[in-house]
Amino acid sequence: MKNFLFSSKIFKGSRYGEGHPLNIDRVWPSLDLLKIMNWVSNEQLVFNEPASIDELTIFHDIDYLRILQKAEKFQDLELKEKKKYNLGVGVNPIFKEVYSRPASAAKSSMRAIEFLASNKAEKILNFSGGTHHGRKNFASGFCFLNDCILAILKAKEFGFNKILYIDLDAHHCDAVQDYFLDNDNVQLISIHEKNKWPRTGKIEESKINNLMNIPVPENFNDNEMLFILNELIIPYCKAVNPDITIIQAGTDGLKDDPQSKMILSNSTYWHTISMLKDISTKTLILGGGGYNPYITAKAWAGNWLVLNSKEKLLQSKLNDECKEILRSLKWKNSRVRNGIPNKWLDKWIDDEVEMQIRDEVNEIVLYIQKIKKL
Numbered sequence: 001m002k003n004f005l006f007s008s009k010i011f012k013g014s015r016y017g018e019g020h021p022l023n024i025d026r027v028w029p030s031l032d033l034l035k036i037m038n039w040v041s042n043e044q045l046v047f048n049e050p051a052s053i054d055e056l057t058i059f060h061d062i063d064y065l066r067i068l069q070k071a072e073k074f075q076d077l078e079l080k081e082k083k084k085y086n087l088g089v090g091v092n093p094i095f096k097e098v099y100s101r102p103a104s105a106a107k108s109s110m111r112a113i114e115f116l117a118s119n120k121a122e123k124i125l126n127f128s129g130g131t132h133h134g135r136k137n138f139a140s141g142f143c144f145l146n147d148c149i150l151a152i153l154k155a156k157e158f159g160f161n162k163i164l165y166i167d168l169d170a171h172h173c174d175a176v177q178d179y180f181l182d183n184d185n186v187q188l189i190s191i192h193e194k195n196k197w198p199r200t201g202k203i204e205e206s207k208i209n210n211l212m213n214i215p216v217p218e219n220f221n222d223n224e225m226l227f228i229l230n231e232l233i234i235p236y237c238k239a240v241n242p243d244i245t246i247i248q249a250g251t252d253g254l255k256d257d258p259q260s261k262m263i264l265s266n267s268t269y270w271h272t273i274s275m276l277k278d279i280s281t282k283t284l285i286l287g288g289g290g291y292n293p294y295i296t297a298k299a300w301a302g303n304w305l306v307l308n309s310k311e312k313l314l315q316s317k318l319n320d321e322c323k324e325i326l327r328s329l330k331w332k333n334s335r336v337r338n339g340i341p342n343k344w345l346d347k348w349i350d351d352e353v354e355m356q357i358r359d360e361v362n363e364i365v366l367y368i369q370k371i372k373k374l
């Protein structure tokens with residue numbers, strides 16, 4: 001059985017525009033690192049074209065999809081359209097590939113489900129996906145479409161009855177939860193920073209049959225993540241016993257990401273994914289948030305090794321060619337005012353710091369264990 005890495009050529013050089021947190025390269029550098037290291041072969045790599053409007057209407061409204069295409073074509077919209085679709089206003093800019101790029105990510109996620117359903121693959125990585133805030137008829141939180149929802153709907157279409165979606169991003173998967181609330185075929189687990197935008201994902205909602213919401217405090221550390229993984233997430237996943245698992249693997253919970261105050265190391269992030277990827281035979285791993293381009297590229301390249309159970313290869317220093325790729329990435333952020341810190345360039349694995357499990361985290365675990373009878 002083969003594992004695949006799905007992506008799209010449109011990501012090369014595609015950015016959201018000056019001043020936006022996603023005016024950075026992530027997908028292409030992650031691929032470049034894998035190619036330099038010979039960790040991915042050409043036959044494992046599948047490039048997809050954008051999904052058509054027809055394919056996307058299993059979730060999205062057709063008028064919104066047409067507006068996205070119009071925005072891409074004319075690079076502008078009328079003010080009333082901008083306001084109605086939350087597009088070209090606030091954090092969701094009209095950029096060069098504003099339809100084609102999210103439609104390509106969506107195509108990869110949907111096609112991945114087809115591959116898994118037809119036994120062409122067991123595990124697929126699509127780090128261009130993970131756009132968990134996108135709504136059916138408007139853009140939200142840097143997300144124009146919602147490939148997570150599209151992938152889950154495809155899985156239902158292909159007859160999967162027990163679908164598990166686990167969201168590791170620092171932000172709560174509000175749109176995914178709203179759409180699949182109370183849907184017994186789809187179990188949703190989200191671990192996210194408490195009181196962070198979009199301020200949804202309350203712990204009390206874990207009382208709802210198909211939800212486990214784990215809002216964690218600032219400075220959420222490695223030991224706390226491992227504790228929650230072992231005490232809550234793994235036992236719950238085993239009880240669900242899914243036919244297919246979809247993991248949203250945003251990296252914005254890593255230490256040194258500017259969009260969260262979580263302080264996870266990449267080794268804990270990789271360990272978490274390695275534990276979750278074999279909950280079911282068939283697994284799709286997506287990307288998501290990740291706003292420090294250096295640590296995101298390393299984390300997502302590492303996810304391909306984790307998916308293939310080859311993460312031991314990460315126990316090395318970065319070679320000069322990999323360092324060069326990382327050094328070439330442009331990022332306007334105070335963290336690189338004096339150059340790129342060596343700790344991001346020297347080696348694949350971050351240093352781990354032993355830290356205490358705080359009372360607040362203990363209480364979260366006890367509260368959810370009681371609700372879910374774990």
Ligand SMILES: [Zn+2]
Pocket residue numbers: 169170171250252288289290
């Ligand atoms: Zn995020």
